[in-house]
Amino acid sequence: MRRISVALAAVLLCGSAVALAAPAQAASPEETAIARAQELIRLNPEAVRAAGGDRYEVWRATVTRTGFAHVRFTRLFQGLPVVGGDFVVHLAPDGALDGFSVSQDRPVAVATDPRVTAAQAASTAREALRATEVGTPQLVVDAIGGAARLAWRVPVTAAAGEADALVDAVEPRVLRVNPLDHTVIGTGHSVYSGQVSLSTSQGINDYRMVDPLRGNSRTCDMQHTVAGPCVTFTDMNNVWGDGNPATNQTAAVDVHYGSANTWDFYLNVLGRHGVFGDGVGITSQVHRDTNWVNASWSSTQKVVRYGDGSNGLRPLVSLDVVGHEMSHGLTQSSVPGNLTYSGESGGLNEGTSDILGAMAEFYANNAADTPDYLIGEEFDIWGTGDPLRYMYQPSLDGISKDCWYNGVGNLDPHLSSGVTNHFFFLAAEGSGVTPYGTSPTCDGSSVVGVGRDRATQIWYHALTNYFTSNETFAQARADTLAATAELYGRCGSTYRTVAMAWAAVGVGTYSYPWKQCIPKWNLVWEEWPQPPFLDPGPIKWWTKVQEKGTLETVEVAVNLTHPRRGDLRLELVSPAGRSYLLKAADADDRAADLTEVYQVRLGGVAEVGEWALVVEDVVKGEQSHLRGWSLLY
Template identity: 40%
Template sequence: MVAVGLQAGIASAAPEPGGSPVDRGELPAKVTPAERAALIAEAEDRGPDTAEALNLHSKTELRVKDVVQNRDGSTHTRYERTWSGLPVLGGGIIVHRTPDGAIDGVDKATEASVKVPTTQAPASQKPATPKARNSKAPRKVIWAAEGEPVLAWEKVVGGTQEDGTPSELHVITDAKTGEKLYEYQAVHNGTGNSMYSGQVQIGTSGSSGSYRMDDTARGGHTTRDSDNGNAVYTDADDVWGTGSPSNGQTAAVDAHYGAALTWDYYQEVHGRDGIRGDGVGASSRVHYGNAYVNAFWQDSCFCMTYGDGRNNQHPLTSIDVAAHEMTHGVTSHTAGLVYSGESGGLNEATSDIFAAAVEFHANNSEDVGDYLIGEKIDIRGDGTPLRYMDRPSRDGVSLDYWEPGAGNQDVHYSSGIANHFFYLLSEGSGQKVVNGVSYDSPTYDDQPVTGIGIGKAEQIWFKALSEKMHANESFADARADTLEAAGELYGQDSPEQLAVAHAWAAVNVGDRPGDPGDPGDPGDAFENADDVSIPDAGSAVTSSITVSGLSGNAPSDLKVGVDIKHSYRGDLVIDLLAPDGTAYRLKNSGWDSADNVQETYTVDASSESANGTWKLRVRDVYSYDTGYIDSWKLTF
């Protein structure tokens, strides 16, 4: 292994005073690939017992996707489900165990029971195998991500997207009716910096006269030339590239270096060896297409692919783009955030979040850590970044704050909500200069947010991603998961957990914290988190909350927080029923193409007694879409 010039500094984030993770036990442990394999094997062995303990049907089988072990010995095992041998899409389960192996908690992506006949699909409804290149024959699955589980077909359509990116479009259709239920893109696009990281050291193999871009210290990660049949780069003297895009090796150097920094970051900061956590390196491919202005990750080849950018002079191969693309792989092998709707925005944001984190961790003087995405590739030809985390709308299209229908936006634009949250959590609101870059971050409610530093923010996001998030995560779900992660890392009601609540409220997800005992809402709060199914075009259902211990009447600004999972919110009529039966209309039915209802309504209930049984009444007035009341809350 021979250096190309000077070693670029690689420094771990400096420890921050106060708010240390509780006994540090909730931080992920650093396990070897062999130890991780043993954890997975153990989880596989007790899969049947786990299924029985969770009262799952005998036709259900649990298959281990990932295991995270914390430093105190506790584990978080992510299972995928099958039903009669069929994959259950949206049926993921996370089982939390104490150091002695006892089940300490369970998170399910859906509470709906999976009891689906597997032979009800008429042959006429089976989709034809797509003709496009890389398409796959349809497979029979159980669709459980939305509403009641149904038998379905999943087909993967290959080909290319509009900008030339390969396509792996997953389309889910009802096996009985042929109706399309869902679709998402499995090739994850993203962009980052140019190749300007200065003179760096890269990991290679071989000997004088025959060196390869094969980083044996990092799982055998290889970098390959798309212009040469994806062959691994070779060189005689182990001195690679010139720093100019006219030299074909230069882009390869940046891609290889960026992959190494990303590997080091996940290993040193989060105890994860490689994308899958199994110590196996992926591969990078450079010079894809002609003047291709993008980069993408593919699970199918376990690889990142980079274009050469505008006029083939701006390869998308710098530190943050490598981190962005590799993080798509990490996300795929942890939460598996589906690349569509709100979960797609969270997927993209996760890649941007860790792109920034890797850049700060690398401490490269030529490409300093910042909260800008693609600031050097000049993708628009005017020198502006592709995305801004401090105020995402500066790019003209990204969302600063959550809004109804956010899940219908392009995932690169809805990602702005979580990007903005992460910036606020790290640095706080208002004007600030970090590493010579000026930022000015606003908030939805014009109230300030105090940051806790990127070192703590990245730990909170990774813990939520690897231990708590599910495939069809919403922004409201991400708020709940990051609050829980912050509480486990730094303590309940800690400044860090309160900061998480403040930062989400600042992007219009949830409320500001008030009472220290309730990091999510001010005042006296009462909640019902029991699921209640909402029949399709049926009679109204109710969920009750009994309020006691208060005096006098309810306030004139009673807050009613509603979280309903539903595939078409326009079908729903929602009322609050006071203890005396008086109904307060919260939402009418009507055209509204978004899914789910995650809103906080304000009701003048000053004429009602505060104590008593309050009810949330929900009716689905139109056919075809289903859902359930996930939870609701009253805050006095």
């Protein structure tokens, strides 16, 4: 990273030494962001869990195309590196604080004089890991997973490859091992996903369900107990399971594969390193209890637990459920205090897991478990062939809610999550008939989706940067709109779709920032004195499209006066004569005037030539004028 400096150069001039100041360089956006972030750290020490002995070093600064900045810092405590002490300062385009992301959950408070010597730490790591080589131990502070501890970071080489072992500096024991290489790929025969590849670790005499590529994530066997111990699955030939859920390893294959897929979805789609965002893997407990019909995230132990179903043969380990449960951990580590699991925030919490679980399933694109917006359809929990939940129309399960109403937060979060799921589906896929099911709206409107990728980015950005612990649906609407504006702008179809999708599930009403967005469309909003509408009868106005476009939708913005807009029928006609109905006449609509943007599916081509807006007043007796219209594509 470039640093600002002012240099003095000694130059001989007529036999004299003259000091000339080099011209000062203008600060780059990254340097400006760093300086502002450092100032905000000084003003908000509690936000970064500051301790008296802390020192912070810039690791990276990025400035996005929209002007938002994100400055990452590493931490030293009394000169010692703090493992898990990193944090990010987020800045709005005007330099205002936009939040902090901090992996450490409390300030460091440890004595820095080790009771265990470096030699003892090396010996402990050698014996515990059967290491063939041990490097020089480095004293660090381990702040991962709770209260900070003084530890030795010991480089080791063992049969399983190179790793960093963290050895407690107070008593000689290995706290954690971070493998650096020697990952092996095994073959798994799963219950629901067919034959899959598994990332495992090779020991001296066996293979283990430990994934070094994904933070050392571990899949273990609870052996049908509740309290454990949970024994890491091992195998002699790295071929796991046989597709039969009665075989002990088979459900573990689904979980290990699903966990890796969810990790990759987080990383490659969301830019997040694991459940906690710090690169540390999780433990997944399989065969918990006997015939346990559940899967859950433990917010205290920070592990995922999976049951085998009522008959022990339909384990709750499908791709979407693995992604769902891991995403409860993501939510917990993204929102201070979690999204409270009651009231409306409970429905947002549960819905977030459904959303990210479904999107992880789409990411996997597994032919044996094709992507969809159904939750838990693979294990048939009811014995009727029905899924747990339908995201496109939640009420199909008979108990979940499609629409918000005052009191929906009093329901179980699994039921109020229907509002969240329905919103997301409408935002992503749109209303009406879709490839994934027919999705109605609560207000009779029509919504054109923005696609899964954009909808996912919007939801994740709102969750991690805007949501608070007691988030309501109204606040979620405001926060997702803010996230949309930040990511994709306030004046495009994406923003409009998000607003319409919330209105379509009963949260807020559809409104659009006309005054802010009119300049984006180059619209002229002024009275056109001639001609008035034919009364009754149609009239056409034309606009010329100069270039051919290839896209799915265009937007038609219309502003007109009329004492009763329900008398009006509007359509768009392409240069080739194709007609697209924008608005039908509606005798029940007695409101005056019309200011609206209509989204039109074209099927892929925007033609060159004159496009016509056709407005027909179907009832005689009242005059109207068009104030302006535009075709945006």
